[in-house]
Amino acid sequence: LAKTTQPISMDSYEGQEVNITCSHNNIATNDYITWYQQFPSQGPRFIIQGYKTKVTNEVASLFIPADRKSSTLSLPRVSLSDTAVYYCLVGRSGSARQLTFGSGTQLTVLP
Amino acid sequence: GAVVSQHPSRVICKSGTSVKIECRSLDFQATTMFWYRQFPKKSLMLMATSNEGSKATYEQGVEKDKFLINHASLTLSTLTVTSAHPEDSSFYICSARDEGADGEKLFFGSGTQLSVL
Numbered sequence A: 001l002a003k004t005t006q007p008i009s010m011d012s013y014e015g016q017e018v019n020i021t022c023s024h025n026n027i028a029t030n031d032y033i034t035w036y037q038q039f040p041s042q043g044p045r046f047i048i049q050g051y052k053t054k055v056t057n058e059v060a061s062l063f064i065p066a067d068r069k070s071s072t073l074s075l076p077r078v079s080l081s082d083t084a085v086y087y088c089l090v091g092r093s094g095s096a097r098q099l100t101f102g103s104g105t106q107l108t109v110l111p
Numbered sequence B: 001g002a003v004v005s006q007h008p009s010r011v012i013c014k015s016g017t018s019v020k021i022e023c024r025s026l027d028f029q030a031t032t033m034f035w036y037r038q039f040p041k042k043s044l045m046l047m048a049t050s051n052e053g054s055k056a057t058y059e060q061g062v063e064k065d066k067f068l069i070n071h072a073s074l075t076l077s078t079l080t081v082t083s084a085h086p087e088d089s090s091f092y093i094c095s096a097r098d099e100g101a102d103g104e105k106l107f108f109g110s111g112t113q114l115s116v117l
Helices: none
Strands: A010-014 A018-023 A030-037 A045-050 A054-057 A061-064 A070-075 A084-091 A105-110 B005-008 B012-015 B019-025 B031-037 B044-051 B067-073 B076-081 B090-100 B103-108 B112-116
Touching: A010 A018, A018 A084, A018 A105, A030 A061, A030 A070, A030 B103, A045 A054, A045 A061, A045 A070, A045 B103, A070 A084, B005 B090, B012 B019, B012 B090, B019 B031, B019 B112, B031 B067, B031 B076, B044 B067, B076 B090
Parallel strands: A010 A105, B012 B112
Antiparallel strands: A018 A070, A030 A045, A030 A084, A054 A061, A061 A070, A084 A105, B005 B019, B019 B076, B031 B044, B031 B090, B067 B076, B090 B103, B090 B112
């Protein structure tokens, strides 16, 4: 199982770009990297998934270097509603047994 | 993204009773669903993997007879907490695997807050 390491918490201000980095040194060849967002008392919400290089969708970008031992979730121009816990998961997509949740990063967006 | 519906969102029950939680994939078929448990300020812990038409696979330390899982169709999995006790109080979350055209992804239900009195 590829373990992940993320900062426990981060603070930002409204309108700023936020980058959350996740380390996954033991990532396997067929592992994907997936990021989820979770608000209190809600289930995690899928944000973005990638395998290598850069992936972008309407809410975020995911940067993955060539060695794939880390990844960075980039949230452009955050708002107060982006305050949440963000989880980085590494494993074969769809295999929950290998998608182990780490501690996550509590992002707090300040006015 | 795909939608996973989980009901009820909150349940309060007396000690010794059983509680059933439903997890439905609304716009896709899910041969595999998963059940998690989450304590306050903690991360999600995988409890079991629910396989359509076969027995669930439980993680180490999870009591099979306490947490009954049924996955009778491609869109529905249920978790029944039997003879619930206060220590079973927790936030339970399900997820379903969507094998879409752009790759496999997991989508989560909104969770069920169980309080056992």
